[in-house]
Amino acid sequence: MKHDVVDVMDKVASKRVFDLSKTTLRELNQALHEVREGSNEVAWEVQNPKGSHAVAAGIDAPISVDVRGNVGYYCAGMNSQGTVTVHGSAGPGVAENMMSGSVIIKGDASQYAGATGRGGLLVIEGDASSRCGISMKGIDIVVGGNVGHMSAFMAQSGHLVVLGNAGDALGDSIYEAKLFVRGTVKSLGADCVAKEMRPEHIAKLQELLDRAGIKDVKPEEFTRYGSARKLYNFNIDNAAAY
Amino acid sequence: MCGIVGLFLKDKSLEPQLGAMLSEMLVSLTDRGPDSAGIAIYGASGDGKGKVTVQSPFPDRDFPGLDAELSKQVGEPVKMTVRSTHAVLETGLAKLDAVREAVSELRPDARIMGMGDAIEIYKEVGLPEAVAERFGLAKMGGTHAIGHTRMATESAVTTMGAHPFSTGPDQCLVHNGSLSNHSNIRRELIQKGMKFETENDTEVAAAYVSSKMADGLNLGEALESTLDDLDGFFNFVVGTKNGFGVVRDPISCKPAVMAETDQYVAFGSEYRALANLPGIEGAKVWEPEPSTVYFWEH
CATH class of the missing domain: 3.30.70.100 (Alpha-Beta Plaits)
Incomplete structure (x- = not known):
């Protein structure tokens, strides 16, 4: 639905286009940071990113940015309110420490996607590699494909939804984030366990799938994982696990 | 941090441009390793x-x-x-x-x-662009090549500390990462008769792979054994007379991206290094899996 709204906006408002083969990344990010509340510069397009770092990082306005191509490190980092769509793949640390808004990656994402994110929605339509959602603190992450090893490591809150499979050590040392995996989990990390899907989890998962625009997938197909809460306090019986 | 680039050509018509393509890839990763740079380039044999x-x-x-x-x-x-x-x-x-x-x-x-x-190796201290320029890399042709931009961590910034390291005929290895058990492995390899030129951890990895291949292992098997015996962080890209291999340690902190088309297989520490290769828009682009050996041979 959100995408339809953006498409309509494309037609009614003039779009600001930055071609990174002609202008510098600094100019793009500076212009994005200068958008003030109530500005009508709501639609932006970035061309020829060619793996540049920190594309559209630090947005703090309800604007929409379409990036045409693959990006490098830290794309859309610290995003607040913005909608950033990468029509390609993303390098390490995409949407790192996102506060709110949404980031959509049409291709794959490299390691630590959504790391330390505090809010907002990160959708990766392809695969995410290792450490996806590491230390997440409230962000919601939906991955259309697989996630690599040590995803949701020390995840504190928020949700990680994986339509494919998870690699080794999923949710190692997890706190209160909720993980939903539709496929297989190669191995679970310390203190991460499979949990029962109660009605409130089904409802929350359905809402996340809807927000990510994913159809034809039912929440009942997923297994929930979370913390066994055995590592919260020191317990001599668990000494080997510390 | 270091930068690695590699290009293994499948399409012979690209061979005269190998040096020019690798040169651009190498310079694109200057900020990952401004201390020194080096290349190994394989010509006709x-x-x-x-x-x-x-x-x-x-x-x-x-x-x-x-x-x-x-x-x-x-x-x-x-x-x-x-x-x-x-x-x-x-x-x-x-x-x-x-x-x-x-x-x-x-x-x-x-x-x-x-x-x-087939191998020629050039390496020097300085920015990658200056190093590529002084050796005329852009004018060199060949079948495959590996380049490295170094940000030193484990030993001094010297010509001999630059990568690639070659420890066997037509063999070379470049590394992004750092090894923690290189002193032990060096001692074992010295006992087996290997000689070392530097105190560098990567030279140990190169010598380890050479030693395994001298024992009769193929490139893929030799790289597989690094996963058992070498401790630390590593992305290795390795060249032989007719082969090109890649392996990453189980944790895989160091970045890597690969691209393959009908014309070539390419490796870069970042996508930036691959962004201007011909046909990259239609290439298969992927992040190599941890603990997984990839290799190609002519």
């Missing part, structure tokens, strides 16, 4: 000739007349091509070891960078 690449801190003194002296000493013509601080000495394969020994005797300050049927 099978003509009965081999090459020894030597480096001298005093090229103006050491290289003039070296070809004539070597020819006389080994009893066979030796052709020399000087590129800045490096010289490539070409002669019949049977005389290659003799040339290497004669170089050490005739020019004690010169260092052997590598030798084999």
